[in-house]
Amino acid sequence: MENRSQFITVPGSIIIAATIIAIAVVYVFHPSGSTVNTTQNTPKIPIVTMAPITSSDHIFGNPNASIKIVEYSDPSCPYCKIFNPTMEQIMNTYGASGQVVWIYRQFPLDKPDTNGNILHPNAGHEAQAFECAASIGGNDKFWAFEKEWYNVFPLQGATGRSVAEDTAQLADIAKTIGLNAQSFSDCLGSGQMKDKVEAEYTDGINAGVSGTPYNVIITPSGNRIPLAGAASYATLKTTIDTLLNSGVNQ
Secondary structure, eight states: OBOSSOBOOHHHHHHHHHHHHHHHHHHHHSOTTSOOOOSSSOOOOOOOOOOOOOTTSEEESOTTOSEEEEEEEOTTOHHHHHHHHHHHHHHHHHTTTTSEEEEEEEOOOOSOOTTSOOSOTTHHHHHHHHHHHHHHHHHHHHHHHHHHHHHHSOTTOSTTOOHHHHHHHHHHHHHHTTOOHHHHHHHHHHTTTHHHHHHHHHHHHHTTOOSBSEEEEEOTTSOEEEEESOOOHHHHHHHHHHHHTSSSOO
């Protein structure tokens, strides 16, 4: 996960993975509303407050899937680029059968920290481009734009690039996926998607997001499991399988 200070280390990610799987087990064996003893080696179940999923969200897969994964992402985040193929693999495994759905929300790290430093100055502009793609071409074009962006986005990030350089690449992607070039340019230039991006960012703050990528796994009963960082496919698969194979409506 990328935040304003550091990345998660490999040992740290292993600990997080173990904790997430443990929390998933807690959800399976302690249904919503039951009492969970959190004092004896049982992880505390965090409370996640977030906006409900609606048709205005960017939804990949069956909206009624048993497991919903809401990703808060920053287009300038290299760890989000690393995580994107993982989510594509998850959807290849579970999406066709309607077991998992992927929801993408914007969380650009383009706000100054306490020292006035901005981690990703262009991220808000890039996020607006994603939203322009959706506005012009609908849900399918949003996901086509998202996929192409993370394919071509430099792994080291775009921190040193100017807005003009970013805009040129965003326009190229719009052309590549078949969007009307003038409509895309007009949308991005107008800033009309800024409020939508800011609303999703605020929703992320309410959900406890401090860095990207950040996911919330929603179980069939609506319980919410937060997962910070670029989790591995194995971690996600184990968590999903634990929830799906529990034999109870979690």
